[in-house]
Amino acid sequence: MTAVENEFVVETVGLTKRYGDFVALDDLNIHVRRGEILGFIGPNGAGKTTTIKILVGLSKPTAGQARIAGVDCSREATRIKHLVGYMPDKFGAYNNMRVREYLDFFAAVYGIHGRQRRDRIDGVMEKTNTTSMQDKYVESLSHGMQQRVGIARTLLHDPQVLILDEPANGLDPKARIEMRELLLKLAAEGKTLIVTSHILPELARICHTVAIITQGRLRAFGRLADVMQQLCPLRSFEVQLLRDGDLPTAVDILGRHVDTRAIEVSPAELAIRFPTADSEQQLAGLLKELVSAGVEVSQFREVAGDLEDAFLSVARDA
Amino acid sequence: MTLLSNPIYRREMLSRLRSWKTGTAVIAVALLSSTLVLLRWPADATVDLVSRGAVLIFRPLAFAMAMAVMMLVPAFPATCLVTERQAGTLALLLASPVTPWRLYVGKMMSNVVLSALMISVGLPALSACFAMGGVTWLDHIVPLLLVLLTMAVQYSAIGLWVSVRAVSTDAALRWTYGLILLGSVLSLGPHVLVGNIAGGVAHAAQRLTVLSPLPALQRLTGSTGGPTSPGWESSWQVFVLVACAISLAFSWATIRRLNPILLDRPRPTGRIVGRGAAQASWWRRLAYLVDPNKRTPGIPRWVNPIMVKEFRTRRFGRLHWLIRFVSLCAIVSLLLTVLASLGTVSWGVERIAGSLVLLQVALLLLIGPSLGANLIAAEIESGGWQILRATPISPWRVLSGKVMSVVWTMMLVLLATLPGYAVMSFIQPTLSGQVENVIISLLVAMSMVVSISACISGFMRSAATATATAYAVVLSLFAGTMVIWLARGRPFGVTLVERILLFNPAAAALSEMGTPGFEQYRLTPTAWWVGLSISGGCLVILGWRLRQLTRPD
Numbered sequence: 001m002t003a004v005e006n007e008f009v010v011e012t013v014g015l016t017k018r019y020g021d022f023v024a025l026d027d028l029n030i031h032v033r034r035g036e037i038l039g040f041i042g043p044n045g046a047g048k049t050t051t052i053k054i055l056v057g058l059s060k061p062t063a064g065q066a067r068i069a070g071v072d073c074s075r076e077a078t079r080i081k082h083l084v085g086y087m088p089d090k091f092g093a094y095n096n097m098r099v100r101e102y103l104d105f106f107a108a109v110y111g112i113h114g115r116q117r118r119d120r121i122d123g124v125m126e127k128t129n130t131t132s133m134q135d136k137y138v139e140s141l142s143h144g145m146q147q148r149v150g151i152a153r154t155l156l157h158d159p160q161v162l163i164l165d166e167p168a169n170g171l172d173p174k175a176r177i178e179m180r181e182l183l184l185k186l187a188a189e190g191k192t193l194i195v196t197s198h199i200l201p202e203l204a205r206i207c208h209t210v211a212i213i214t215q216g217r218l219r220a221f222g223r224l225a226d227v228m229q230q231l232c233p234l235r236s237f238e239v240q241l242l243r244d245g246d247l248p249t250a251v252d253i254l255g256r257h258v259d260t261r262a263i264e265v266s267p268a269e270l271a272i273r274f275p276t277a278d279s280e281q282q283l284a285g286l287l288k289e290l291v292s293a294g295v296e297v298s299q300f301r302e303v304a305g306d307l308e309d310a311f312l313s314v315a316r317d318a
Numbered sequence: 319m320t321l322l323s324n325p326i327y328r329r330e331m332l333s334r335l336r337s338w339k340t341g342t343a344v345i346a347v348a349l350l351s352s353t354l355v356l357l358r359w360p361a362d363a364t365v366d367l368v369s370r371g372a373v374l375i376f377r378p379l380a381f382a383m384a385m386a387v388m389m390l391v392p393a394f395p396a397t398c399l400v401t402e403r404q405a406g407t408l409a410l411l412l413a414s415p416v417t418p419w420r421l422y423v424g425k426m427m428s429n430v431v432l433s434a435l436m437i438s439v440g441l442p443a444l445s446a447c448f449a450m451g452g453v454t455w456l457d458h459i460v461p462l463l464l465v466l467l468t469m470a471v472q473y474s475a476i477g478l479w480v481s482v483r484a485v486s487t488d489a490a491l492r493w494t495y496g497l498i499l500l501g502s503v504l505s506l507g508p509h510v511l512v513g514n515i516a517g518g519v520a521h522a523a524q525r526l527t528v529l530s531p532l533p534a535l536q537r538l539t540g541s542t543g544g545p546t547s548p549g550w551e552s553s554w555q556v557f558v559l560v561a562c563a564i565s566l567a568f569s570w571a572t573i574r575r576l577n578p579i580l581l582d583r584p585r586p587t588g589r590i591v592g593r594g595a596a597q598a599s600w601w602r603r604l605a606y607l608v609d610p611n612k613r614t615p616g617i618p619r620w621v622n623p624i625m626v627k628e629f630r631t632r633r634f635g636r637l638h639w640l641i642r643f644v645s646l647c648a649i650v651s652l653l654l655t656v657l658a659s660l661g662t663v664s665w666g667v668e669r670i671a672g673s674l675v676l677l678q679v680a681l682l683l684l685i686g687p688s689l690g691a692n693l694i695a696a697e698i699e700s701g702g703w704q705i706l707r708a709t710p711i712s713p714w715r716v717l718s719g720k721v722m723s724v725v726w727t728m729m730l731v732l733l734a735t736l737p738g739y740a741v742m743s744f745i746q747p748t749l750s751g752q753v754e755n756v757i758i759s760l761l762v763a764m765s766m767v768v769s770i771s772a773c774i775s776g777f778m779r780s781a782a783t784a785t786a787t788a789y790a791v792v793l794s795l796f797a798g799t800m801v802i803w804l805a806r807g808r809p810f811g812v813t814l815v816e817r818i819l820l821f822n823p824a825a826a827a828l829s830e831m832g833t834p835g836f837e838q839y840r841l842t843p844t845a846w847w848v849g850l851s852i853s854g855g856c857l858v859i860l861g862w863r864l865r866q867l868t869r870p871d
Contacts, residue, residue, distance in 0.1 A: 056708050059871040077870060078710050086708040090701030094631040095486070101630055104616045108623035109709045117616055135613065153705075 009034045009192040010055065010161055014064035017050050017216075024050045026216045027064070032209060034160075037183065037193040039207035039224075041200065041311055047216040048196050052163055055194070056086045069160050082110075085154030089166040091146050093138045099125075099149055100134040103156060110157040120156055128152040128182060144175030151182065161192045168199050180206055204307040212314050219314040224307070231310040234275035237283070239290070240299035241270045250295045257286055273303065326416065326424025334394070334432055339783070343390045347436050350386065351443035354379050372450035377539040378810075379447065380462050381801045383440050384469065384535055388498060389793045391433050391470045393786035395477030396494035397487045398425055401782060404487075409578075418576035422569065426474055433470035437463065461538055461554045469531050472561040473498055475568035482575045487782035488696070489633065492688040495789055499680060501564075505529040507673070528560045624711070624719025625726075628693070640730060647734035650677065652741065671749075671756070672833030674738050678760055679824040681731050682767050683796060687788035689727060690771025693720040694867070695784035703867070713868040717861060721772055728764045732757075752830050755842055759827035762849035766823065767792055769856035776863035796822055803835070812838060823849045 008031040015028040025047045032038045042048045053059035054066050057077035066073040073080050094102065100121065107117045125131040128148045133141060138149060147167055154162055167183070168176050176199075183206055187193055197203045203210070210227050212220040220227045241250060244267060254263055254274055264273040278286070287300050321327055334340050355375060402408040411421055444462070447453040477494045484490035508523035527533050534557035617626045630636065651674060697703040706716065739757070743750045771788040778784035799822040806815045816839045819825040826845035829836040 053871065057870060058704070058707055074870065081708060081710040084708070086705070088701060088704050088708075090704070092701035092703075092705045094627065094700070094702060096631050096633055096636070097627070098614075101614055105623050105627045105630075106709070108617040108626075109706070109711045111710070113619045 007033050010038070010068055010194065012051070012064065012066045015051065015054065015061050015066055016063040017054065017059065018062045023216050028213070028218050030211050030218065030221055032192055032194065034192055035187055035190050036208045037187050037195060037206050039203035039210040040194055040196040040213070041203065041210060041307070042213040046213045048213060049165065052165060052194070052196070055163060056084055057081055082157060083160050085157070085159035085162045087150045087154050087164045087167060089169060091150055093146060095139055097138055098135050099130060099138055099141070102138050102149065103152060106153050107156050112157065124152040124155045127155065144171045144178070147171065147179065148182070161194070162186065163194045165196050166198065167195060168197050168202050176202060200307040200311055210307065212311055214314060220310070228307070228310055231313050234277050236273060236275050236303040238299070238301055238303050239272045239297060242296040242298050244270055246295040247272070249293055250290060253289055253293060253295070254286070321423070321427055324420055324424045326421050327428050330424060330428035331431070334428065340432060344436050344439055347383070347386045348439040350382055351379060351440040354382060355443045355446045372447045372452040373540055375450070376447045376453045376458060378801055378804065379440070379443055380535055380539050381804055383437065383466055384531060385797055385801055387433065387437065387466050387469045387473070388502060389790045390436065391429070392473045392477045392494045392498055393491065393789070395425065395429050395474045396481050396490045397782040397786070399478060399481035400484045400487055400490045412576070412578050418573050421576055422478070422573050425478060426569070429474040430471055433474070434467060437466045437470070458538060464558055465531055465534055465538065465554050468558045468561045472565045475565040475572070479568040479572045482572050488688050488692050488785045491782065491785045491789065492684065496684050499684060501529045502531060504680065506532065528556050531557055533557070622715055622719035622722065624716050625723045628720055628723030640727070644730050644734040647681065647731055648737055651735040651738035671742060671831035672828055674735060675756060675760070675824065675827045675831060675833070678732060678735050679763060679796065682728060682764055683792060685731065686724070686728060686764070686767035687771045687792045688785055689724045690768050691775045691784040691788035692781050693724065693772050694775040695778040696781040698779050699781050707868055713864045716868070717864050721768065724768045724772070725764070728768060732760055732764060755830040756827045758846060759823045759830060759842065762846050763823040763827070765853040766795070766849050769853040769860070770795070773856035773860045776860050776867070796824055799825065815839070816841070820845045820848050
């Protein structure tokens with residue numbers, strides 16, 4: 001089946017990479033559709049960079065296959081380089097080079113010449129909002145601006161897939177918002193993006209699909225909502241009290257309904273958090289029981305789970 | 319407060335003693351000194367205690383150890399402060415209660431102590447000279463050790479001063495080695511050129527020679543009045559005093575600069591002047607021949623983009639800088655020739671040609687290793703290599719683009735000095751054949767410098783280490799063979815010296831021009847083939863390494 005038929009632009013099947021006895025990547029199976037953003041999450045040394053290197057054609061798998069737009073990443077590395085735009089976590093700025101010269105150099109490296117090159121450079125600078133800094137030295141730009149130039153570089157040869165390693169790393173809040181908007185815009189234009197990041201709330205806001213990997217093994221993969229459902233089946237609630245004297249009573253009552261080990265008490269905030277699988281009726285009964293016992297409750301609310309919780313639950317189990 | 323309580327000193331000592339580079343340097347000096355002694359150790363059953371055998375081995379040993387100090391000592395101080403600034407640790411140190419004085423003493427003393435350790439491994443060889451007779455501790459060995467230690471202090475002070483001002487490690491190394499070359503070798507130039515003229519100029523030129531340790535070493539080793547020393551008179555005590563004064567001046571200047579203001583540098587943003595400033599643009603074109611503030615055109619289709627990138631990313635690689643540099647070389651070259659043609663120097667064309675050759679070789683040795691060693695190592699260090707690997711450009715284009723960017727720069731430097739040879743051939747037409755051979759020898763020297771440095775670059779992951787190693791290897795080849803030449807006849811025979819000089823195309827150029835001291839050697843064309851073989855071998859190794867670095871892991 002070709003990539004066009006199944007619409008998977010990026011696909012890995014049983015991807016495995018071993019360095020001697022050490023297994024860096026173990027039977028990885030993921031797939032990303034056109035125009036989707038995949039959030040690739042994992043702690044340091046989990047195998048993210050190994051996967052990325054195989055996808056970009058910089059590393060060969062020990063077993064399994066990785067394909068981009070139907071092209072085998074290890075057998076046709078040169079074709080892959082035209083299909084993928086790769087931005088590593090280290091920017092790779094050249095000293096004494098202006099932004100336009102930097103882009104001109106990479107356009108020449110990709111074999112883009114003449115008028116097409118000029119148009120392409122103007123286009124990517126406009127898209128990444130870097131036109132105003134085209135005559136500045138790359139090393140003099142702020143980190144956020146350098147990241148923009150880095151993305152402009154990856155877009156020069158109009159690749160189908162962009163692989164961005166930690167694009168939001170070290171960015172200030174404003175630059176992070178701008179980066180988020182830029183990535184969403186690129187996805188809307190039909191580019192497929194694979195983004196790794198340690199800033200999980202950031203990823204949660206842009207990703208359609210997430211893959212969580214630890215110790216080389218895929219722990220969760222799928223739509224963000226599905227992964228959340230899969231990894232965080234319990235809902236998290238918080239009870240806010242008015243008096244600290246009520247804390248022991250409240251904990252005692254909650255302990256009859258949920259596992260006491262899962263109850264988190266924050267005396268400074270006068271708050272108690274607990275996970276539960278109870279229904280709405282059961283929770284209403286719990287609240288009634290607290291009030292009946294004389295506990296003065298100011299808030300009883302559900303705390304939304306996020307990607308961080310999902311990641312932590314996987315990391316704990318690993 | 320003792321030195322051991324200085325945290326900077328302790329940290330520097332620990333990190334350097336753990337480093338393989340320190341061990342390699344010490345072992346290299348030990349091997350060099352012991353090999354020289356073993357070559358001349360008496361094999362007969364009886365030993366003549368009043369013979370000059372020990373003195374004959376003491377001379378090359380002293381020069382070899384001085385050369386080792388010159389090559390190995392400056393590398394660390396030249397890079398230590400600039401590396402700390404780049405890593406951000408200098409900001410931490412300057413923000414801590416450590417005073418600039420303690421910071422400087424820590425850095426300086428760690429280097430001096432390790433230099434002393436390196437020098438001390440030559441002691442067994444020096445003791446062997448003493449045992450052979452003819453060399454005494456008070457007249458020879460102790461003064462030599464003092465001269466070497468003073469050199470280490472002076473070069474450390476210069477290196478730290480450059481390091482505190484430099485913006486990159488390779489620039490720091492280039493400037494440090496340049497200053498050391500200027501002080502140790504080029505300071506003898508004026509005396510060589512005008513030393514035999516009576517008057518104030520000659521006197522000033524004579525005074526300038528105290529900057530160099532070579533006259534002091536010549537006198538210590540009993541070479542004064544020999545064929546290679548045109549009447550230098552400074553004693554080792556004068557050199558030690560002058561070197562200490564220079565060290566103090568450089569130390570004071572460095573400590574003054576070691577404050578938080580050092581880190582308060584604006585990043586150059588680049589400036590392109592728009593169409594409105596036509597007059598300013600016209601002036602810039604007049605001054606630089608090209609307008610440095612004009613937006614550069616795109617890389618043409620027929621040019622290797624890697625080569626253009628290499629030129630543009632060098633601080634002095636832009637066209638307006640290259641034009642200035644080449645013009646300077648041409649002016650110096652013509653000046654030397656004019657000196658000869660005006661008859662102010664009675665040495666004749668051969669000596670002037672020799673000076674020209676030395677000028678060109680000095681430029682090759684100063685610029686070549688730094689440019690060549692940065693080709694791959696700097697790219698890996700900056701992270702650019704990973705990006706290049708992810709592009710469809712072939713390893714062959716990367717290799718050719720990078721190597722050619724250095725070759726063209728070197729060629730420009732060599733071409734700039736050609737007018738001098740042209741005038742010389744005009745004055746003495748019989749020289750044209752020799753001039754051709756000299757140019758070929760210099761081209762071979764250039765290919766050796768470029769290919770060796772580039773090859774070293776392929777095996778290093780840090781630009782500073784690659785640059786320092788390249789300087790050490792290239793200088794060993796070019797200056798090391800000259801140390802053997804210095805001991806020609808005593809103890810090394812003509813045949814051995816000739817064989818060793820075959821590895822040095824600069825010596826081939828000097829012998830072609832009949833420079834005094836080189837007349838008896840016939841080095842061409844064998845030296846060319848040796849040089850080209852070394853270059854070819856290095857390029858093959860580099861090509862293989864590049865394939866390794868570019869293929870998937």
